[in-house]
Structure formats: structure tokens, C-alpha cells
Amino acid sequence: MRLFHVSVLLLTAPLWGCKRETNSTExxxxxxxxxxxxxxxxLTLVVEDTQNPSNKRDTLVQVxxxxxxxxxxxxxxxxxxxSRNLRVTARAHERTCEGPVIALQSSTVLFPEKDVTDVTLDLRAEDLDGDEYFANKGPYPGxxxxDSQSGVNxxxxxxxxxIDNNCAAGESDVGGNTEYWVxxxxxTYGDAASPSARACGAPPGAALRGGDCNDRDAAIHPGQAELLCDGKDDNCNNVADDAPFDVGAICHTAQLCEGRTACQGATASTCISTEVPVPYFADDDGDGNSGHPVGEACAAPEPGATREQTDCDEGTVLASRTVPTETCDRLDNNCNGQTDEGIAGCNAVAWSPAPSPGLGGTRFDAVATYAKGRGWIAGDNKVVRIENNTLFPVASCDSGAEWRSAWAASNGRVFLGSSNGQFGTMAPGGEATPCVQEASTFTGAIYGLIGFEQGNGDIILYAATGQGRILRWRYVPGxxxxxxxxxxxxxxxxxxxxHGLGPESLIAVGAETVGGQQRPVAFRAPASGSTTWVREELGVPDATGFLTGVRVLTQRLVYVSGDDGLLLEKTRNTWTRKPPLILSSGSQPTIRSLAAFGRTAIYAVSSEVNDIHFFNGSAWSSVTTAPQTLNALGGSGPGDVWATGHSGTLLRWTPP
Structure with missing residues (x-):
């Protein structure tokens, strides 16, 4: 017996335009x-062996x-x-392949030993109304x-x-007739107060659903929200002015005061409370005392907020009502409205210059302190450690380096940034040993430097350069x-x-060029999980020039300063322009350096005069005048402030 293979091919295209080449020997x-x-x-095609009915193939035809x-x-x-004796049958079913056969034609054929034998099967059925159900007539009824009405099937x-809509037992299978309301x-909602009646056809003026609590007003009926806040039940649920007005429900005002919802005109409601909101304050500097106002409310508007204001400067832990005594530091330490009161001789403490031997005519651009009276100053070809009244010049750091920035670790080790992008470092007491210097491989002066001490003793340095780079250097002791x-x-x-309190609170400042003009700009370090530094919206579109100083006092308080006496404060996420530095001449100088120890203790040095300026939170004043121009400020705290600049100038205010 020869081999046969039953396969239905080319069932997705009409006959016309499609030919099949066959092998004439098969x-x-x-x-x-x-x-x-x-x-x-x-549509299916069935091929079966007439001599052996078990040989049968049923194929779905794509249409x-x-x-x-x-x-x-x-x-x-x-x-x-x-065998060679075959029967081929084409069948069409109604709706699905499990539906009744509505067209069928068969033909027997002798399978040829070679060449092609054609068989044509012609199917006819009626669906005149196009509802996919076929007429119930003929040898293969649907x-x-x-079949003249598409809605009948x-x-x-x-x-x-x-009409027998579903072609089954006339109208006898209607579900118990229909209930109607007046x-x-x-x-379309019937009167809830009138009895209903059942009928097979709708009487005039009837509805298929009831529940209408006011059948005299078409706007009032079930199945909707309340229309007006007017004391009426608009949706017939036996509750007047419920959702969306919710009159009478317990609510809270924007100031967190508990009350009850009441109508506010005919189309709105509001929360009415008899509680009186009071001021709340938050602890932004982490000293356990709350002083930053967060608004009036009936409950804490944020976690930890208290009703009692016990802090008068949320920029420092050295000022609060829990501090027992004043310190000579220009802060109102005990928040009694007075500064440095009761401290004998505090007002007479002068800015004293460091011993002059060893400073010479060097221009100093950086200062870094690590304890009261102890620190470093650095500048053109010069690095000097100062311990109280003793100078320790570092000869190995003087080899042609123009040091523009400095930061000191708690153990006294100083880190330096130069005008040619080079880092340097030196430990206290090792002035005679080589100054470790490390090239950054990047061009641009290192104008800003800040470090963070790690638990394992390593130190992570971040630097800001004139080329707009933020550099990172890990220093491993030893x-x-x-x-x-x-x-x-x-x-x-x-x-x-x-500057910053940690890598995630860093802020770098400077200037960008916009339309050929320098504009102040600040960038915030990326949050955890991100790598993109974020441009701060400073809110000073009219400002020009550079930002030259930044101090991050707390996670929620930042100060920046720059050209034209500009001083900006960022409290939480809002930048505010503070009173600018204005000289007696009326000019607004460039603030060259900034040192902030709280909201009420901010120091600055400027370009036009040799004064050390002081901002107490509301106004500027001059606390002393140096013999030469000052370039840099620093200090270990508000009672230990350093300023350095041209011609070896160094002034310190260090009350005992």
C-alpha cells in the first residue's frame, strides 16, 4: 500500500490569485x-477512508x-x-464548532497515483438578518x-x-412578567409610596424600578449622589446631604482641628470646628528643643512638633531655654532675649592678631580649625599650624603650591586643595616631615574642601573645583x-x-554663565540611590555674580553668600533672601568668605573693606577691622572665630 498524507493547505487565502505547483509523479x-x-x-474539512472508517482526518479551515x-x-x-477510496466532506457550523451543522456537502474521490485530482464542495446557508444564527429550514437547519429580524434568535x-425573541416556547419563558411602578x-424611578403592579407590557407612565421618594421632582431619585447641600434627601436613601457633602460627619480642618461637616452654600460643604489652633514648633537642630515655627494647629502638624517654644536659634545646639548659663560667643545661649549678659569683660574681648613671626607677607586664602585655638592657615607657598600663640610653619608644603582651601580632621590632620587641582595633607607635630601631596589628574583650582571621618579611621574628602567638578578622595592613614x-x-x-554634614547633605556653590552673564548657582548632592546632583531653585532670578560661601548648619538649615552682599537662607526646602551686606558707603561688596554658627551668629569678610561683618539674624554690623584685606573665615565654634588674608594677616576672636 502506498503512503498517504492528509494535509489541508492554503486555507487562509481565496482560490483566485493562488497556485500550487505539484510533482506530477505523485x-x-x-x-x-x-x-x-x-x-x-x-468551517471544517473531513477526509475519511471509505474502506476503513477509522482512517479519518478533521481539519479546521481558516476563513x-x-x-x-x-x-x-x-x-x-x-x-x-x-486506501485510495476517499470521501471528503465540508461542513459549516452555526456560531461555534459545537453548534449545529448548517451546511454540508460530501464527495467521494479516488486518490490518483500521480497528477492532481480536483474536488469542489459548495456550501449554502442562510443568515439573512446577520445575527450569526441561521434560518431554521432546509436539510441542515439552523x-x-x-431570519428576518436580527433581534430574534x-x-x-x-x-x-x-414575539418569541429567543426562539423557545414563545413568551412562556418570560421571567414571571415584569413589575412596574407609577x-x-x-x-425612570417609580413612586416609593405607591403600590407596584405586574404586567407583560409597560403601562403608560410606568417605571421598571421604584424607590422614588419624591415623584413630583425628576431631579430627586435613587442611584445618584446628593445634588445640593440643602437639608433634603436627593438620592432617596433616607439621609439628607450625605456624600459628597457628608454633613454631620466627623472631620478635621486643614489645621488638624476636629469638627463636623456643614453646608457651605448650596453646592459645597466644609469642616467647622470650635477648637482653637495654637502655634507649634519643631526641633530642626536636634538639641531636643523646639523653636522652628511650623504653623498653628490643634494637633502636631509633623512628628515631634510641640506647643512650647524652647529654642531661639534652630541653627545651633548652643542656644535653647534649657542652656543654664550664657557663654561669651555672641549667641543668646539661654534664649532670654539678651546676648552674653552677666559675663564680665565679654564685650571688651578684642580680635587679637596671631604672633607675626613666620607669617611674613604671605597671602592666606584658607583657614581650618580642629579645636579651640588650634588650626591651620594656608595660602601662596605657605602652610602654618597655629597652636594657641605658637606658630609651626610647614616647610615641605611651601614648594610653589598655591593653597586655596583647607579642612582639618578632629585629630588635627589638615587637608589642602591647590590652584592646580592638587591635594595635600599634613599631621600636627610633623612639620619637619614631608607634606603628602596627591595630584587629582583634573584641571581646575580646588576652591572648596570638606571631609568626613569614617568609623574605620579613613577620611573621605570632597572638593569643588573651578571646572565644575566635585572630586572625591579617600585618605587611608598610614x-x-x-x-x-x-x-x-x-x-x-x-x-x-x-559644605555639608555628610556626603548626602553636601551643597556646592559658584556661578554659571547665562546669556553671557554670571549667575549664582548651587547644587545639592544626590539622595541615596541616585547619582545626579540637583540644581537648587534659589529664587533670586535678578541676582548676578558668584556664590562664594556655603555653610550647612543642620539638615534643614543652609546659608550661602556671594557677590553684591548676597545672603540666602534655606530653611527646610525654601530659600529666602536675607538682608544683604551693605557698607556705610552704600555699596554691596562681594562676600569673600562665610562662617555661620547659628541663625544669629554669621560672620563674613568682604572685598571692599577690611572689616569682619556680623549678622545677628536681622541686621549686619562690623565687629572689627583688620589691617589688610581678609580672604577666609573659620573657627571651631562661635567662641573661636578666625579670619586670615593678605600680607600674613590673621585675626582671632577667642574669649576665655
Whole structure:
């Protein structure tokens, strides 16, 4: 027996325009299936062996779903175990392949030993109303009892209309007829106060649903929200002015005061409370005392807020009502409204110059302190450690380096940044040993420097450069070879200072060029999980020039300063312009350096005069005048303030 293979091919395209090349040495039966006047949902081709009915293949024929007339083609090839006597049958089913057969035609064919034998099967069925149910007539009837109405078929819902809508037992299967209510206002809801009646057809002025609590007003009925806040029940749920007005419900005002909701005109409601809000204060500097106003409320507007104001300066832990005594530091330590009261001789403490031997005519641009009376100053070809009244020049750091920034660790080790992008470091007491210097491999002067001591003894330095880079350098004490500094980002600005309480609170400041003009700019370090530094919205679109100083006092308080006497304060997320530094001449100078120890203790040095300026939170004053121009400020605290500048000038205010 020869091998036969039954396969239906080319069932997705009409016959026209499609040809199949066959091998004339092998037999093939080609089946043409045509249909007209209907859209078959399930069309199958069945091939069976008339001598062995167990040999049977049933194939689904793919059709174009929107065609009402088409022709499909199939090919029967060799298959083992079959005789040459075949019957081919095309069948169309109603709706699904499990539906009744609505068209069928069969033909017997002798499978040829070679060449092609064609068989044509023609299917006809009627679905005149296009509802996908076929007329219930002919040798292969469908289930549609009225093929002239698309709304009449076995899938339709039986209703009381005198028609057998679902072709099953007339109207006897209507679900118990229908219940109707009198609907006098025509809103499709019947009068809840009138009895209902059942009928197979709707009487005039009737509704299929009841529940209308006011059948005289079409705007009032169930199935809607309350329309007006007017004391009436608009949705017939026996509650007047409920959602969306919720009159009478417990509520809280924007100031967290508990009250009850009441109508506010006919279209809105509001929360009315008899509670009186009081001022609340938050502890922004972490000293356990609250002083920052967070608004009036009836409950804490944020975690930890208290009703008692016990802090008068949320920029320092040295001022609060719990501090027992005053300290000579220009702060109102005990928050009694007075400064340095009761301290004998405090007002007479003068800014004393450091011993002059060893300072010479050097220009100093950086100061870094690590304890009261102990610190470093650095500048052009000069680094000097100062311990109280003793100078310790560092000869090995003087080899042509122009040091522009400095920061000291708690153990006294100083870190330096130069005008050529080089880092330097020196430990106290090792002035005769080599000054460790590390090139950053990046151009641009290091104008700003800040460090953070790690638990393992390492120190992470961050630097801001004139090329807009933020550099990072890990210093490992005692390591023979230190890591090379890396760039963590580069912004489109000339940076002049950087400060923070930790890597995630860093702020770098400088200027960017906008329309050919320098504009102040500040960038905030990325939050955890991000790498993008964020531009701060300073809120001073009219300002020009550079920002030259920045001090981060707390996670919620930052000060920046710069050209034209500009001083900005960031409290939480809001920047505020503070009174500018204005000289007696009326000019607003460049603030070269800034040192802030609280909201009420901010120092600055400027470009036009040699004064050390002091801002007490509301106004500027001059606390002393230096013999030469000052360039840098620093200090270990408000009672230990240093200023240094041209011609070896160093002034210190260090009350006992």
C-alpha cells in the first residue's frame, strides 16, 4: 500500500490569485471549498477512508471573518495505511464548532497515483438578518426562528413584546412578567409610596424600578449622589446631604482641628470646628528643643512638633531655654532675649592678631580649625599650624603650591586643595616631615574642601573645583599608597565652595554663565540611590555674580553668600533672601568668605573693606577691622572665630 498524507493547505487565502505547483509523479487531491450568502464561524474539512472508517482526518479551515462569499483550498497528500477510496466532506457550523451543522456537502474521490485530482464542495446557508444564527429550514437547519429580524434568535432575551425573541416556547419563558411602578415625574424611578403592579407590557407612565421618594421632582431619585447641600434627601436613601457633602460627619480642618461637616452654600460643604489652633514648633537642630515655627494647629502638624517654644536659634545646639548659663560667643545661649549678659569683660574681648613671626607677607586664602585655638592657615607657598600663640610653619608644603582651601580632621590632620587641582595633607607635630601631596589628574583650582571621618579611621574628602567638578578622595592613614582622587560629577558651573554634614547633605556653590552673564548657582548632592546632583531653585532670578560661601548648619538649615552682599537662607526646602551686606558707603561688596554658627551668629569678610561683618539674624554690623584685606573665615565654634588674608594677616576672636 502506498503512503498517504492528509494535509489541508492554503486555507487562509481565496482560490483566485493562488497556485500550487505539484510533482506530477505523485498523486494529489485538491479540494475547493466555496461558500456563499453567509459568514461561517466554523468551517471544517473531513477526509475519511471509505474502506476503513477509522482512517479519518478533521481539519479546521481558516476563513476571512467578514466575507459572505469565498473559496478555500485544501490539498490531500499521501498517508500510510489508507486506501485510495476517499470521501471528503465540508461542513459549516452555526456560531461555534459545537453548534449545529448548517451546511454540508460530501464527495467521494479516488486518490490518483500521480497528477492532481480536483474536488469542489459548495456550501449554502442562510443568515439573512446577520445575527450569526441561521434560518431554521432546509436539510441542515439552523436555530433562528425568524431570519428576518436580527433581534430574534436563541441568544436574545425574551421580553413581553408579542414575539418569541429567543426562539423557545414563545413568551412562556418570560421571567414571571415584569413589575412596574407609577412614575409621575418621568425620571425612570417609580413612586416609593405607591403600590407596584405586574404586567407583560409597560403601562403608560410606568417605571421598571421604584424607590422614588419624591415623584413630583425628576431631579430627586435613587442611584445618584446628593445634588445640593440643602437639608433634603436627593438620592432617596433616607439621609439628607450625605456624600459628597457628608454633613454631620466627623472631620478635621486643614489645621488638624476636629469638627463636623456643614453646608457651605448650596453646592459645597466644609469642616467647622470650635477648637482653637495654637502655634507649634519643631526641633530642626536636634538639641531636643523646639523653636522652628511650623504653623498653628490643634494637633502636631509633623512628628515631634510641640506647643512650647524652647529654642531661639534652630541653627545651633548652643542656644535653647534649657542652656543654664550664657557663654561669651555672641549667641543668646539661654534664649532670654539678651546676648552674653552677666559675663564680665565679654564685650571688651578684642580680635587679637596671631604672633607675626613666620607669617611674613604671605597671602592666606584658607583657614581650618580642629579645636579651640588650634588650626591651620594656608595660602601662596605657605602652610602654618597655629597652636594657641605658637606658630609651626610647614616647610615641605611651601614648594610653589598655591593653597586655596583647607579642612582639618578632629585629630588635627589638615587637608589642602591647590590652584592646580592638587591635594595635600599634613599631621600636627610633623612639620619637619614631608607634606603628602596627591595630584587629582583634573584641571581646575580646588576652591572648596570638606571631609568626613569614617568609623574605620579613613577620611573621605570632597572638593569643588573651578571646572565644575566635585572630586572625591579617600585618605587611608598610614597607607603607603593612597587612592587617586576621582570625579563624582561635573556641573556646568565654576564652583567656589562646598559644605555639608555628610556626603548626602553636601551643597556646592559658584556661578554659571547665562546669556553671557554670571549667575549664582548651587547644587545639592544626590539622595541615596541616585547619582545626579540637583540644581537648587534659589529664587533670586535678578541676582548676578558668584556664590562664594556655603555653610550647612543642620539638615534643614543652609546659608550661602556671594557677590553684591548676597545672603540666602534655606530653611527646610525654601530659600529666602536675607538682608544683604551693605557698607556705610552704600555699596554691596562681594562676600569673600562665610562662617555661620547659628541663625544669629554669621560672620563674613568682604572685598571692599577690611572689616569682619556680623549678622545677628536681622541686621549686619562690623565687629572689627583688620589691617589688610581678609580672604577666609573659620573657627571651631562661635567662641573661636578666625579670619586670615593678605600680607600674613590673621585675626582671632577667642574669649576665655
Amino acid at each position: 498523486g494529489v487531491v485538491r479540494v475547493f471549498i466555496s461558500y456563499a450568502t453567509f459568514k461561517p464561524k466554523c 476571512e471573518p467578514d466575507r459572505v462569499s469565498d473559496m478555500r483550498t485544501g490539498v490531500i497528500l499521501e498517508q500510510k495505511g489508507w 436555530t433562528d426562528c425568524d 436563541p441568544g436574545a432575551q425574551e421580553v413581553c413584546d408579542g 412614575d409621575a415625574d418621568g425620571d 597607607a603607603a599608597n593612597q587612592e587617586v582622587p576621582t570625579s563624582v560629577t561635573q556641573v556646568s558651573a565654576n564652583l567656589r565652595a562646598i
